[in-house]
Amino acid sequence: MNEHNTAETKSVTIMLPAGRLPLDLLRTVDDLAERFRLKLYLSTLQNLRVMGIPVEKFDEVKAELAGVGATFKGPGRFPLPRICVGKADCKLGLVDTAALSSHIMERFGSRSNVKPKIKIALAGCPASCSGALLTDIGVLATRAGYDIYAGGKGGPQPRVGRRIVRQADEAKVLEVIEKLVDFHDARTGSKQRMGKLLDDPEFPFAEAV
Template sequence: MTDHQAKLPLTPRLPAGLLTPVMLRKLAAIAEKYEGIIKIAGNSIVILGLHPEHRAQALGELGLDTQSLAGKAVRSTAVCAGQPHCPRALQDSTRLGLDLDTKFYGTELPGKLRIGVSGCPNGCSEIFVKDIGLYGTAGGYTIIAGGNSGRKAQAGRIVAERVPPAEVIPSIEKIIAYYQTYGQPGERLGQTIDRLGFEDFVACIGIN
């Protein structure tokens, strides 16, 4: 194994992509200490180029959990800037994104599942290419399902509109339960929906 091949990335878990200036400086200091490179990736910050022993030390010094970039489970929720930071935000996407992350992150599934939340229809969190996407409107949230930005990219489809914020998590629970029940190993949510039929999916989850 070459020196280049031995180096590993470290992706600290940062729910909703939020961190304080103090933590940002700490990340930079640790990357410098262990001769890593910092990369911004979506709602994550990745420290690249760490030796395996340095990776474990760096994680301990940060005092954070690491986010898995592999595995068949719910990944960290992607969230836009939202209220009160974005004047276009119609709903509190940050609060909802954190609640979704707390509730569902790490839930084992037939395949990986990404959730994105945007405070308005502009969709800064790429909600139409997430397995589950949500965007805020004046009347509540629009829920989208079945998107995928991977090798077999496809846009998700709207399954419910004007969903009150308090009903979003129960609605997402129904979608995830459907996927757990009917998804085949390695299959993304959109592939499960396509295989069984969009109308069947909508009828089964029963979101009004």
């Protein structure tokens, strides 16, 4: 969803790694929301959109949020993975999805000029509560290792991703993500979903059956 700004108000989206909302950030958001009558929206990508910020208070609000460690969504940033709650808080969980998300962001978070429209989702078991199969890059834990899917999407014409790797370890997951993002970058003008690239003759992965 595109952000809707008006002549009087603006919005900003706070990135929430692994979908976690730190308490000091929560307290600051609550305080700002009370003071300026802001609206809050938890996005489908597990980020927090702060809406209705008076234009003249925008810089002040952002500075207060940044003061408690908030980082903001912006063009060209590497996409934060959407994750399920994972092993620590789900009895079906096979892996620590928050840790995997953190390792992905440690490796790729500093990349800039990432072309728009690719998303990443991580699931801690085949139930895939985070929609890994319906995401451009989906990583799903199984008892035998990670399966990786590419090209899934939702929207008006949903598509299940193609499984391209089976039984991977974490090092392989990082390697595959890098190849997919590099390929997307090389083949994309301004923006593109990964699914459009699956039938490119040079797509770097065959279907893993």
